[in-house]
Amino acid sequence: MxxxxxxxxxxxxxxxxxxxxxxxxxxxVVDADVIARQIVEPGQPVLARIAQAFGPEVLRADGSLDRAKLAEIVFSQPGRMAALNQINRPYLREAISQALAQAKAGGAxxxxxxxxxxxxxxxxxxxxxxxxxxxxxxxxxxxxxxxxxxxxxxxxxxxxxxxxxxxxxxxxxxxxxxxxxxxxxxxxxxxxxxxxxxxx
The missing domain is CATH 3.40.50.300 (P-loop containing nucleotide triphosphate hydrolases)
Known part of the structure; x- marks a missing residue:
């Protein structure tokens, strides 16, 4: 088991x-930080929702997420972290659950x-x-x-x-x-x- x-x-x-x-x-080891980066890659629905909620300034010229800019916003403005978590968490939970189930199926x-x-x-x-x-x-x-x-x-x-x-x-x-x-x-x-x- x-x-x-x-x-x-x-x-x-x-x-x-x-x-x-x-x-x-x-x-x-299923690393939530790695998965959190994967779900905000260009083309992912989470990234589009973050840009919609926080503005185009959180995107770099190549369309990827500017993590430093987003961190600056969420750590300096009350309530913004909660808004980000509300967007991220359902996608993150689903991806983590799938990764854990896959790892567990390996029998370690x-x-x-x-x-x-x-x-x-x-x-x-x-x-x-x-x-x-x-x-x-x-x-x-x-x-x-x-x-x-x-x-x-x-x-x-x-x-x-x-x-x-x-x-x-x-x-x-x-x-x-x-x-x-x-x-x-x-x-x-x-x-x-x-x-x-x-x-x-």
């Missing part, structure tokens, strides 16, 4: 490190759904269990500023657009602490893999 694990965290919490550890161990002992907004978008019930990658808020802020070259205000706006990490950790079945070294995080991820293999 396949164990379906939901993997989440906050922006710059270290979730990608854990996701890569599962991939390296040979388990399929563990299939991971890497979904940043797992709790915010009500995906928790779709999984056998949820793992949250947790980190101290100050470390999260400094990592995000360094990683994306953001000002403190812009980084805080992105963090505050998500459910607080402590709240996610309280809801989770498994918590991976990413306050230490990358090696320590990978070791925790491998320990979780061994634990889930016994459950599957």
């Amino acid at each position: 396949t164990y379906l694990l939901g993997l989440t965290g906050g922006i710059a919490s270290g979730k990608s490190t854990v996701s890569r550890t599962f991939k390296a161990a040979g388990f399929p 002992a563990i299939v991971v759904g890497d979904i940043p907004l797992l709790y915010e978008a009500d995906y928790a019930d779709d999984f056998d269990g949820v793992a949250v990658v947790s980190v101290d808020p100050n470390i999260q802020l400094s990592r995000l500023m360094a990683r994306d070259g953001l000002s403190q205000a812009d980084a805080e706006a992105r963090i505050q657009s998500q459910m607080p990490l402590a709240q996610k950790a309280a809801l989770a079945d498994f918590v991976i602490d990413n306050n230490g070294t990358q090696e320590a995080t990978i070791a925790q991820a491998n320990a979780l893999i061994h634990r889930l293999q016994r459950l599957s």
Whole structure:
């Protein structure tokens, strides 16, 4: 039986490190961020709806989505993130569900759904269990500023657009602490893999 694990965290919490550890161990990972980019490619109905709702300035000259411009709008104008989510989420949920079903059909002992907004978008019930990658808020802020070259205000706006990490950790079945070294995080991820293999 396949164990379906939901993997989440906050922006710059270290979730990608854990996701890569599962991939390296040979388990399929369905990445919601990759799917989210695929559904807004030119020619997709989602892109047309976003351009209609946010204006032609969110499109580049070649017709592709200007993600930086869209982020600037949704993080600076109240209510705009909710409007974007309302457009995206039905398409995203359908695509993620199809990808998870396809991965599960392959018969792997563990299939991971890497979904940043797992709790915010009500995906928790779709999984056998949820793992949250947790980190101290100050470390999260400094990592995000360094990683994306953001000002403190812009980084805080992105963090505050998500459910607080402590709240996610309280809801989770498994918590991976990413306050230490990358090696320590990978070791925790491998320990979780061994634990889930016994459950599957």
